[in-house]
Amino acid sequence: MRAFTYERARSPAEAAAAAARTKGAKFIAGGTNLLDLMKLEIETPTHLIDVNGLALDKIEDTPQGGLRIGALVRNTDLAADKRVRRDHALLSRALLAGASGQLRNKATTAGNLLQRTRCPYFYDTNQPCNKRQPGSGCSAIGGFSRQLAVLGASGACIATHPSDMAVAMHVLDATVETVRPDGKARRIPIADFHRLPGDTPHIENALTPGELITAVTLPKPVGGVHIYRKVRDRASYAFALVSVAAIVQRDGTGRVALGGVAHKPWRVEAAEAEMPHGAKAVAARLLAGAKPTEANAFKLPLAERTLAAVLAQAKA
Amino acid sequence: MKNPGDLDLSRRGLLAVGAASVAASALPLEACAQAAATDGSVTSKVSFTVNGEARELELDTRTTLLDALREHLHLTGTKKGCDHGQCGACTVIAGGRRINSCLTLAVMHQGDQVTTIEGLGRPEALHPMQAAFVKHDGYQCGYCTPGQICSAVAVLDEIKAGLPSHVSADLNAPPELTNAELRERMSGNICRCGAYSNIAEAITEVAGGTA
Numbered sequence: 001m002r003a004f005t006y007e008r009a010r011s012p013a014e015a016a017a018a019a020a021r022t023k024g025a026k027f028i029a030g031g032t033n034l035l036d037l038m039k040l041e042i043e044t045p046t047h048l049i050d051v052n053g054l055a056l057d058k059i060e061d062t063p064q065g066g067l068r069i070g071a072l073v074r075n076t077d078l079a080a081d082k083r084v085r086r087d088h089a090l091l092s093r094a095l096l097a098g099a100s101g102q103l104r105n106k107a108t109t110a111g112n113l114l115q116r117t118r119c120p121y122f123y124d125t126n127q128p129c130n131k132r133q134p135g136s137g138c139s140a141i142g143g144f145s146r147q148l149a150v151l152g153a154s155g156a157c158i159a160t161h162p163s164d165m166a167v168a169m170h171v172l173d174a175t176v177e178t179v180r181p182d183g184k185a186r187r188i189p190i191a192d193f194h195r196l197p198g199d200t201p202h203i204e205n206a207l208t209p210g211e212l213i214t215a216v217t218l219p220k221p222v223g224g225v226h227i228y229r230k231v232r233d234r235a236s237y238a239f240a241l242v243s244v245a246a247i248v249q250r251d252g253t254g255r256v257a258l259g260g261v262a263h264k265p266w267r268v269e270a271a272e273a274e275m276p277h278g279a280k281a282v283a284a285r286l287l288a289g290a291k292p293t294e295a296n297a298f299k300l301p302l303a304e305r306t307l308a309a310v311l312a313q314a315k316a
Numbered sequence: 317m318k319n320p321g322d323l324d325l326s327r328r329g330l331l332a333v334g335a336a337s338v339a340a341s342a343l344p345l346e347a348c349a350q351a352a353a354t355d356g357s358v359t360s361k362v363s364f365t366v367n368g369e370a371r372e373l374e375l376d377t378r379t380t381l382l383d384a385l386r387e388h389l390h391l392t393g394t395k396k397g398c399d400h401g402q403c404g405a406c407t408v409i410a411g412g413r414r415i416n417s418c419l420t421l422a423v424m425h426q427g428d429q430v431t432t433i434e435g436l437g438r439p440e441a442l443h444p445m446q447a448a449f450v451k452h453d454g455y456q457c458g459y460c461t462p463g464q465i466c467s468a469v470a471v472l473d474e475i476k477a478g479l480p481s482h483v484s485a486d487l488n489a490p491p492e493l494t495n496a497e498l499r500e501r502m503s504g505n506i507c508r509c510g511a512y513s514n515i516a517e518a519i520t521e522v523a524g525g526t527a
Contacts, residue, residue: 003356006377006423032419035380036400048377050424076413080479085487096482100504101471103401105413106420236482236503 001038008050012214013183015049020181020210022047027212029072030106032099033115040125042116042132056214059083065220068177071110071213075099075165078109087221090245093228094168100237110213113166113176113193114205117159117263118239120144130156131201138201141293147241150292150299152262157201158293160260161194167245167259168228170267175217181210190216194264201263224249225314229306230259242299244306248314252276256310258286258303279308350377364428366391367435375422381415382406384422385432393433393462397506404505407463407470408432414470416504433462436469445469448518456509464505468519471501475523493523 009015009027019025024046028034037043056070059081067083078084079095099107121127121139128137140148140158148158174190188206195204207213224247232238240260248254254275257267271285283304290300350360363372366389373388382399385391385408394417397405401419408417409431437443445465448454455461475491483500484491491497498516507515 001378003358004377005350005352005358006360006421008426028421028424031421031424032401032416035419035421039399048421052424076479082488085480089487092480092487093482096480096484100401100404101474101501102404102407102414102416102467102504103419106415236500 002041002044002046004045005047006050007047008053010053012051012054012056012179012212015051015054016179016181016210016212017183018049019212022049025049027051029108030074030111032103032107033111037116040123042123042125051212062217066218069109069216069218071108071215073109075104075107075109075112076101078165079104088168088172088218088226090171090226090228090247091165091168091218093226094164094243094245097228097230097240097243098164109165109216112163113169113213113216115161115163116204118162119148119159122159131159131197131204134200134202144295145293146295147239147260148293148296149262150290150296151258151266151287152196152264153291154197154199154201156199157197157263159197159201159263161204161262161264162239163265164228164230164240164243164259166190166194167243167257167265169216170265171245171247171255171257172218172222176213177215177217178207178211178213180208185214186211187217191267197263204263222247222255224254227310227313229310229313231302231306242303242306244303244310246307246310246314248275248311254314256282256286256307261299261303275311279304279311282311283307360423362423362426364422364425364430366430367432373422377421377423379422380418381408381410381420381422381425381430382417385417385430391432391434395459395462397460397463402506403460403463404467405460405463407466407505409466409470412473414467431466433466436465443469444522445518448522449515452514452518452521453511454515454518455507455511460505460507460509464502464507464515467502467505468515468522471498471519472523474501493520495520 026045028048029051056072058070060068062068075095079092085092119140121129122131127139130138138157149160169190176188176193178186193206226247228245230240230243232240243259246256255272257265259265268286271282274281274285287300350358352358358377359374360377361374385394394408395405397403399418401416406416406418407414410428437446445468478490480487481500483496495516498519
């Protein structure tokens, strides 16, 4: 790990200003992803701004009937919150399907949205990777790509976003609240938050330098049956090969997104319109334009079958 | 891939940052008294309570809680397995919650209460979970055992507190103390010897259940 200086932030705006002012600075909250990457010198911050002391660890009711989740609310606490369990069960289910008890006790809401890919070539510093070292090339293309993207990838990167929570946040139409170095707050709809790789896979989200996530808000509950189905290589503590997050209403309409298939959670409006017509129709729209590799082509039928299982479960 | 010059460059950059933070009175952040050594390393003071005893350390900011416990406080019961949060051998209880001590910096635990395997029980006065692991042979080589036991103690607290898990059928009902629940909740602790069945039996006995 490279050496770094360390400070504890006193307010979100001051933290953002300090991050913008200090070259090589990064925020640290749970640290479960950042320290992992710092040990491998994939992340090499020269200055860490510890935001854990900021009072961003509350879940509050909003005047609109939704919830405002502080950026520092731990994954364990978010999954266990009574209002989340009752009204946004999809979010609890997605969180509980991810990581381990120890990691969920540390990992934060904002950090979860910002976690980096687990593409093996991003992690292997001996290999070219456009995300880790822009312009160096993509070793995953033509390499070991079983876990990697089948949708929205580019000639520069076929990495997937690893988060379960983020897939639920997309289906729940969450909004990311931030503060910028000039002290101004901003609201980013989750649909605009995560980016596709394009030619700049090292830029993963809409945040600008120094911008700090302060909260994630959920609109008022939408009802329906909430299901998060994660398919992985072992029954617990593994990243998704494919996951399906769905909210299904009694009349068969609803919302759906896929995890484990793209550089961001994959939600397609035209696919949701097909929900009353069954999994095949939804999958046709959701997976349109898919470009799998030989090693991950299995994800397409797997996604359709998982979708079918979810819709059947919702009906039962 | 690494340019041999990179390290020197970043050290110079780091020293500049270090100098800026020494002049911390101008910064609107809490200044943590820090010293930058000529090799580029930065040290910082941190104090926390470990197993009921107040400890104060001056550490390289890079020191994980795990290394602080093992290398500086010589509490070697906590084990380093993967050092990347994947195996759970380093599990300790901090602020009442189980965490991977390898994935957190010691300096982030100012004022915290940390409990390690040494704080749960002593050889002459075992914690009930330690005694149950012995009784049920919940290990072979024993390397993962301190982490397993710290994790297991916290798991029972989590169930008592009503925290749901991935296998809880009803999110809104109190979790049941089943074998499936224990296995899911313990999935962050890997046992290369495969003592899982006995571990689950030990935890079940302490919980007073029959799973």
